[in-house]
Amino acid sequence: MLSEQALVQIATEVAKYPADQKQSAVMGALRIAQVEKGWVSPEVMLEIAQVLEMPPVAVEEVATFYNMYDLKPVGKH
Numbered sequence: 001m002l003s004e005q006a007l008v009q010i011a012t013e014v015a016k017y018p019a020d021q022k023q024s025a026v027m028g029a030l031r032i033a034q035v036e037k038g039w040v041s042p043e044v045m046l047e048i049a050q051v052l053e054m055p056p057v058a059v060e061e062v063a064t065f066y067n068m069y070d071l072k073p074v075g076k077h
Contacts, residue, residue, distance in 0.1 A: 001047045006036045010051055023054045026062050030069055039070040 002010075013028035029048045034040050040063050049056040063069045 001043055002033060003036060006032050007051065010048070014052070022052050023058070026052060026054070026059055027066070030059070030063055034069055039073050 009032045010025065010029045013025040013032070014022045016028075017024040026048065029052060030040055030045075033044045033048060037044060042060075045059045045063055046056050049059045052059070063071060
């Protein structure tokens with residue numbers, strides 16, 4: 001799903017927070033995934049949840065709360 005480069009970028013985001021608060025990097029991880037994929041699919045949200053060791057529904061709650069994340073593919077024009 002996410003490339004190795006994206007996972008490294010997410011790890012960099014996680015490193016900004018204390019070890020017991022890696023979930024704080026969820027918005028950064030969603031941004032990285034959206035830049036790479038063009039949108040945030042349910043599969044990508046699941047992968048982010050696994051990387052950040054948090055419930056998938058918590059990632060979905062963040063993605064659906066903020067309107068900056070595209071939850072469906074979008075056109076270029």
